[in-house]
Amino acid sequence: MDAKQARTAFSQVIDVPDAEIDLAHACLWISAEANPGLDVEGYRARLDELASGPRAECDAATSIDARVGHINAHLFDRERFRGNREHYYDPRNSYLDSVLDRRTGIPITMSIVWMAVAERSGLACHGIGFPGHFLIGVEAEPRLFVDAFSGERLGKDDCRDRLRTMYNGRMAFQENLLRPATRREILSRVLRNLKQIHLQKKDYEPAIACCDRLLLLDADAHLELRDRGLLHRVLECWNAARDDLERYLAIAPDAPEREDVELVVDELRTRTAHLH
Numbered sequence: 001m002d003a004k005q006a007r008t009a010f011s012q013v014i015d016v017p018d019a020e021i022d023l024a025h026a027c028l029w030i031s032a033e034a035n036p037g038l039d040v041e042g043y044r045a046r047l048d049e050l051a052s053g054p055r056a057e058c059d060a061a062t063s064i065d066a067r068v069g070h071i072n073a074h075l076f077d078r079e080r081f082r083g084n085r086e087h088y089y090d091p092r093n094s095y096l097d098s099v100l101d102r103r104t105g106i107p108i109t110m111s112i113v114w115m116a117v118a119e120r121s122g123l124a125c126h127g128i129g130f131p132g133h134f135l136i137g138v139e140a141e142p143r144l145f146v147d148a149f150s151g152e153r154l155g156k157d158d159c160r161d162r163l164r165t166m167y168n169g170r171m172a173f174q175e176n177l178l179r180p181a182t183r184r185e186i187l188s189r190v191l192r193n194l195k196q197i198h199l200q201k202k203d204y205e206p207a208i209a210c211c212d213r214l215l216l217l218d219a220d221a222h223l224e225l226r227d228r229g230l231l232h233r234v235l236e237c238w239n240a241a242r243d244d245l246e247r248y249l250a251i252a253p254d255a256p257e258r259e260d261v262e263l264v265v266d267e268l269r270t271r272t273a274h275l276h
Helices: 003-014 023-034 040-060 064-078 096-102 107-120 156-166 183-200 204-217 222-234 238-251 258-273
Strands: 125-128 135-138 144-147 152-154
Touching (some): 003 204, 023 040, 023 096, 023 107, 023 183, 023 204, 040 096, 064 144, 064 152, 096 107, 107 183, 144 156, 152 156, 183 204, 222 238
Antiparallel strands (some): 135 144
């Protein structure tokens, strides 16, 4: 399967109500676009096999906390998954096939593996787009959270303390910071992470591919239109750049950088006029 077919498959996986999106499946199609020929179904089967380890223990567990403990023990002790602290910005950390192969990743991709195993083991959970560090919320009382990067179990006060430490007290803790993220929000965060890594490496075409998929997730993601337009300009794809930036101006009339973008659009209109 080539990159174009992988993109089509990604769009089909996300073309369902948000709660029905299979996060791991969608992420594997992101991987397949970067690695044509990837055996997506083979990796889905590996997730099924990975979940078979703690399933019996979870079925026999008498508490949610015990189920979380069994999943953590299986992933972090027996299977040796761990957060990649040494090479945090390695792009492989954002591709789910590489995370499964190498047993390491960043918080959000490690969380997607953890949630895939938990869901297959009958444990209800959800992603949380906590500032600076993605977390998992487990449906329990009192509220229970998991850091799949380290394997730690956290309470609400622990999350509050983490926020204070990460931001040196400059960000106030609010309950909505712990709200469940939608599945489209989770995929968008994966793609924005990957896009930023590609931009830092000046790999513009893969960055544009991230913008493309972000716009499949949200057609009105105006900042992605702006970024894609500017990247098309760098690559001298004048018509594509003009189309994206004109649409950006149309849906973001109050953008603070509007005047700067209008100047770029004027330049692009001049360039594209010469092409006809």
